[in-house]
Amino acid sequence: MISTSLQSPRPPVGELLRQWRERRRLSQLELSIQADISTRHLSFVETGRSKPSSEMIVRLTEQLNVPLRERNQVLLAGGYAPAYPETALSAPEMAAVREAVRRVLAGHEPYPALMVDRHWNLLDANAGIALFTEGCAPELLAPPVNVLRLGLHPGGMARHITNLAEWRGHLLDRLQRQAAATADPVLSELHEEVSAYQSPEHPAGSPAIGPSIVVPLHYRYGDRNLSFFSTTAVFGTPLDITLSELAIESFFPADPQTAAFLTAR
Incomplete structure (x- = not known):
């Protein structure tokens, strides 16, 4: 069994969202308009001053076109269960x-x-x-x-x-x-x-x-x-x-x- 002390810590949910926003080359203003939230709220989420709901995470990752596999990782970082299943092709x-x-x-x-x-x-x-x-x-x-x-x-x-x-x-x-x-x-x-x-x-x-x-x-x-x-x-x-x-x-x-x-x- 791998010791938890040797595992890489998962970045905070706000940091992951900021990384994906920057990868998509969007400003906070642009993303907030697309997601229909205030720029202030988005800023608070990215800096950790506000904890996003699972619905908010799904909304933001959808607007950022985050792959489903990585959306689950963002949800886990926020303390929520994964939303997207992974079914074997042979199932x-x-x-x-x-x-x-x-x-x-x-x-x-x-x-x-x-x-x-x-x-x-x-x-x-x-x-x-x-x-x-x-x-x-x-x-x-x-x-x-x-x-x-x-x-x-x-x-x-x-x-x-x-x-x-x-x-x-x-x-x-x-x-x-x-x-x-x-x-x-x-x-x-x-x-x-x-x-x-x-x-x-x-x-x-x-x-x-x-x-x-x-x-x-x-x-x-x-x-x-x-x-x-x-x-x-x-x-x-x-x-x-x-x-x-x-x-x-x-x-x-x-x-x-x-x-x-x-x-x-």
Whole structure:
């Protein structure tokens, strides 16, 4: 058993709220207007002169778009029970969610699609994703598979990506913004790790025809140059932590040649 004296003390609730407000770059006045409370009251809460109710904490964290997992931590810091459950994806009550995800993934075939958790660990995928995993180092495919590690590691997809610098910059920027928005140390560590990967030698990609409206993924598969763009889908208005942290990444062909090749496979 870990001694309580060795555990890191939880910051006061007011300090946590102030940290989240500053992370969102809001002034006390701006947040107080959004939350429909007085600036004086908010100031008293942040400095510890006033103890917020659980309802006030929920209201402020909602306005600050604090992730559900961290909202529970703020409630605990205020002396209240967590308000948001965390249900395992394998639990019976998540059966409808699992079925919905499987329908979305299967319905996207023959194009690749996958589902990840908050740390970009692969939870499910359709048959089309084999296009990207084929030939990747076995250690990168050993569970839990991290999609960003698989995508940017020299032994993974990176050696097949012909616009690696562009795609790598897009993923690293996305990961950095996610880490900043959630204050998740695991994401910060992942960003540090994948940023250090050395780019492998790779063939030059085909020149783009016209301006791109999204960041493309140009992928060499055998003797073919395939082109994709991706979309991300999340569950709307989730009240469960697990559900709020799921994301489905779907890849679409960005040109007729890619679409024809995938349809014919």
